[in-house]
Amino acid sequence: MKYVSLSLTMDADHRHPMHQFVVEHDGYEASYLVRGNEVGADVQTLLFHVDGYPPDPYRAALERAESVVEYAISTCPDETFFLYVRDRPSETDRDLVDSLLQVGLVLVSPVAYRADGTVELTLVGPGGTVQRALDALPDEVTADVREVGAYASRRLDTAATLTDRQFAAVSAAVECGYYDDPRQGTTEAVAARLDCTPSTAAEHLRKAEARVMARLVDTDTRQP
Incomplete structure (x- = not known):
């Protein structure tokens, strides 16, 4: 069983508005998707850990985001916060999820939405499925392969x-x-x-x- 770590890039027009907020505002290093239910559904339920502060500007951006149905924020003592959000995925979001998961790969949490505009993630599965997933990526998404190897969950989870x-x-x-x-x-x-x-x-x-x-x-x- 293999893993592949990818760094995905897309332009601002196809980036989720909350990821774009992290890109545009100082003090926000990344938001990490740690759990997700019904990913790719009409309305998906997600849990993020946001490495950024203060939460109030982020909350205001959530209020403006048309795709956000519902949200809740819980602050942490280390100037980070957790975000529960129910969100309507964009067409790019749907195509991206389909391309990565339909070939039989498993997404390993967390997925990092970084301040430089990239999305970093790790997928696990048989080696032959990796190239099929990359070939199926939406045209507006570019992928750089950062690392490939035998899956070792303790090492990956510790880094996460x-x-x-x-x-x-x-x-x-x-x-x-x-x-x-x-x-x-x-x-x-x-x-x-x-x-x-x-x-x-x-x-x-x-x-x-x-x-x-x-x-x-x-x-x-x-x-x-």
Whole structure:
């Protein structure tokens, strides 16, 4: 069984208005689709984790979006929020879902709608189905294959707990020896790789570590 990680691009006219909001507004890194019911139906029910703040401008954009039927927002202490939304998919949305799922591939959560306008996702299934899915993509969607390999759910799920920026910070920290024993790297070295301030790098690392540790505790099946 194989997995393929794709980065999809489309122009603003075919992008969902809430994804376009993330693209156009500072402070919103990405929105992550973590669950979906009736995807591709006339009205689909979706749960997103939005890495952005504050939520009020996002809420105002939801009110303006004609495709949104109903929504609810729940804020998190780390300046992110969850979004429950019932939404009418566009024709491009329908064609995209059909092209990816009709050939027998499984979509692995989360799907990342990033601030650079790309949509990053991972599909799992027999290797021969991947090319058929790519061939069936709508003309207005361009796909770049980022990674292909044997499916390893623990590795993919662990990475999925972090935002893109947090994952980049952890990767930079590992590369510069920040987690070595004894420690070789510093937050200044991580910051240099990320092109940010040391305090920002430290904050990314702190949030990443908190998310990974919380996920580890939640998924540990050992009895106390």
